[in-house]
Amino acid sequence: KAGVTQTPRYLIKTRGQQVTLSCSPISGHRSVSWYQQTPGQGLQFLFEYFSETQRNKGNFPGRFSGRQFSNSRSEMNVSTLELGDSALYLCASSSRWFDMKSAFFGQGTRLTVV
Amino acid sequence: GQQVMQIPQYQHVQEGEDFTTYCNSSTTLSNIQWYKQRPGGHPVFLIQLVKSGEVKKQKRLTFQFGEAKKNSSLHITATQTTDVGTYFCAGPGGYGGSQGNLIFGKGTKLSVKP
Numbered sequence: 001k002a003g004v005t006q007t008p009r010y011l012i013k014t015r016g017q018q019v020t021l022s023c024s025p026i027s028g029h030r031s032v033s034w035y036q037q038t039p040g041q042g043l044q045f046l047f048e049y050f051s052e053t054q055r056n057k058g059n060f061p062g063r064f065s066g067r068q069f070s071n072s073r074s075e076m077n078v079s080t081l082e083l084g085d086s087a088l089y090l091c092a093s094s095s096r097w098f099d100m101k102s103a104f105f106g107q108g109t110r111l112t113v114v
Numbered sequence: 115g116q117q118v119m120q121i122p123q124y125q126h127v128q129e130g131e132d133f134t135t136y137c138n139s140s141t142t143l144s145n146i147q148w149y150k151q152r153p154g155g156h157p158v159f160l161i162q163l164v165k166s167g168e169v170k171k172q173k174r175l176t177f178q179f180g181e182a183k184k185n186s187s188l189h190i191t192a193t194q195t196t197d198v199g200t201y202f203c204a205g206p207g208g209y210g211g212s213q214g215n216l217i218f219g220k221g222t223k224l225s226v227k228p
Binding site for chain 2: 033035042043044045048056058059090103104105106107108
């Protein structure tokens, strides 16, 4: 079956703009988590969604938001982009809440803010 | 807050040599997970350890969970060039049983010289 699909794969934005990233989980998976990966901070948890509800949120400013739709697809939005938001954004999906034994990461969206 | 520390940050080995990465958590973990990320790729789930003192093997990889469930190690015997990548440990940092909020170590980047 198809894996976790993240779009777009690459994105270049200007400071102050906003961006929306998309994650389509594996068919049948209802749990989606988002992570930010940077060379300095490593992998940091952003949000977790299950059944359209945000279950957990990481320590990120309010400029970072997300949502999950009824088909389990998830989006995250970053407003008023800053240079430090440049990162690889990864989502992971799982069939349950939230069992990492069955979690799969997408390829990620590499965001560059200039 | 909860922290997961991983050492070393980098490891360069000659093909055929062994490799070990160590992970320490500031808090007791219900479980610990290990991931591998190839250069330019996304994290791939390797294993989850749950029991105190647990040891699991996957071919040349041996994973251990400490008795106090605060530390873990990954040992690779006779490294091969295919082992190149960054190895991450991660522990659950969420509430209410949620596993989606993972606290990742900074990773150990392994390079293997043929």
